[in-house]
Every structure is written in C-alpha cells, then in structure tokens.
Amino acid sequence: MYLADHSKNAGLKHRTGLGQFGWAWSEEENAKCRQFHPDYAALAEALPHRTRQAIKRRCSDLKLCSPQARPWTAQEQSKLRRLYKTVSVAELREAFPDRSLSSLHNRGAELSLRRYRPPYTSTGDRLLDGLREECSRRKLTMRDVDCLAKSGSYFTDRGWQGKGNSYYNYRWIVRAIYALGGTLKVEWSEQ
Incomplete structure (x- = not known):
C-alpha cells in the first residue's frame, strides 16, 4: 500500500463513518x-449489526480481554529459583496458584533457570544406550544429535x-557416534 492511498482515504471515516475494515x-x-x-452473547444482542469476531476484536482493542500481567515480586522470584529445578510441575502449580504454567515457564526462562531432566532410559541396544549416555553427559538433546x-x-x-x-538404524547411530567424536571397537571372542 502506498502513502497516497492513505492520504486519499484519510477523510473516508469522517465522510462516511467507515473505517479501514x-x-x-x-x-x-x-x-x-x-x-x-x-458475556459475548449479551454483547451480540446489544450490538446486532456487529459480528462476534468484530466484538471480540473491539474488546481486545479496548484492553478488556486480558488483564495486565501482575509483576513478579522479589519474594516470588526467589521462591521460583528455589523450586523450579527440583519440584514436579504439579508442586510448582501448587506453590504458585495464581500463576499459569506458561507464566512460570516464561519467567524461568527469563531467569535462565533450567528444569531437571531425568536421564535417558535404556533401550536395550549397547550402541544407542552409549550414545544417549554421552548425550546426557554433554547436555545434548536428541534434536542436537539429529542435527549433528x-x-x-x-x-x-x-x-x-x-x-x-x-x-535400529545403525547407519545414523554410528554417524552420530562419529559426530560426537566417539569410535567403534569390535572385539572377537577366541574360540
């Protein structure tokens, strides 16, 4: 859209009552x-010439839909730092009943907090388990291994x-082992 379009339509709202949309x-x-x-049903009755979508958009523009986020206090932040790494999600929600889970995760990310990750479970394959143990030691995710x-x-x-x-796709498992700087060793039993 060009600037000329805006100047040409600048008086449109005042002349006709129409806005851009x-x-x-x-x-x-x-x-x-x-x-x-x-109560959007009551709003739809009170404003019959407006669609429900338009009403919701207008309420959002008037800042009626979402209350302003309550700022974090120093006490809440220290409590979050203490609990974030060690407790379960359910216990975290109990500790902060007035905060949403996404709010807790977002604040944890802002404070550079990381949740405890349990070690990878055993798959039964020695190569894959060794690779996953090394990834756990290096704090690599499986997405990182896919990229490597x-x-x-x-x-x-x-x-x-x-x-x-x-x-087991040993082609990718071996490729990942080599990408992490590992080697394979074959041992033959003497019979």
Whole structure:
C-alpha cells in the first residue's frame, strides 16, 4: 500500500463513518462493550449489526480481554529459583496458584533457570544406550544429535520405537557416534 492511498482515504471515516475494515465504532458501542464485556452473547444482542469476531476484536482493542500481567515480586522470584529445578510441575502449580504454567515457564526462562531432566532410559541396544549416555553427559538433546548426524528426526522421534517397524538404524547411530567424536571397537571372542 502506498502513502497516497492513505492520504486519499484519510477523510473516508469522517465522510462516511467507515473505517479501514468497516463501520467505525461509536462511543456508545464502546460503552456497551465495557458494560457487558465477558458475556459475548449479551454483547451480540446489544450490538446486532456487529459480528462476534468484530466484538471480540473491539474488546481486545479496548484492553478488556486480558488483564495486565501482575509483576513478579522479589519474594516470588526467589521462591521460583528455589523450586523450579527440583519440584514436579504439579508442586510448582501448587506453590504458585495464581500463576499459569506458561507464566512460570516464561519467567524461568527469563531467569535462565533450567528444569531437571531425568536421564535417558535404556533401550536395550549397547550402541544407542552409549550414545544417549554421552548425550546426557554433554547436555545434548536428541534434536542436537539429529542435527549433528543429519538424520532427519530419527533420534527426536525415537525412530527405533516405530509403529510395527521397530529396528535400529545403525547407519545414523554410528554417524552420530562419529559426530560426537566417539569410535567403534569390535572385539572377537577366541574360540
């Protein structure tokens, strides 16, 4: 859109009552939005010429939909630092009943906190288990291993636990081992 379009249509709202996307909102309509806000059915009855989507958008523009986020106190932050790494998600929610889980995770990320990750479970394959132990030691995720081994999403999606086609793709496992600087050693038993 060019600047000339804006200047050409600058007086459109005043001449016709139309805004960029339809009829301009009047102060009476804004007052009705403030009066009936959480009840969209009542708003739809009070404003029959407006769609429900338009009403929701206007309430959002008037800052009626989402309350302002309550700032974190120093006491809450220290409590979050103390609990974030060690307790379960359920216990974290109990400790902060007035905060959403996404709020807790976002604040934890802002404070550079990391949750405890349990070690990888055993798969029964010595090569894969060794690779996963090394990844755990180096704090690498399976997505990181997929990037290093260029294996698509084999490690991220646990390709060895496939639906009906469970098998270990040793090509990617060996490639990941080499990418991490590991080597393979073959030992033959003497008979």
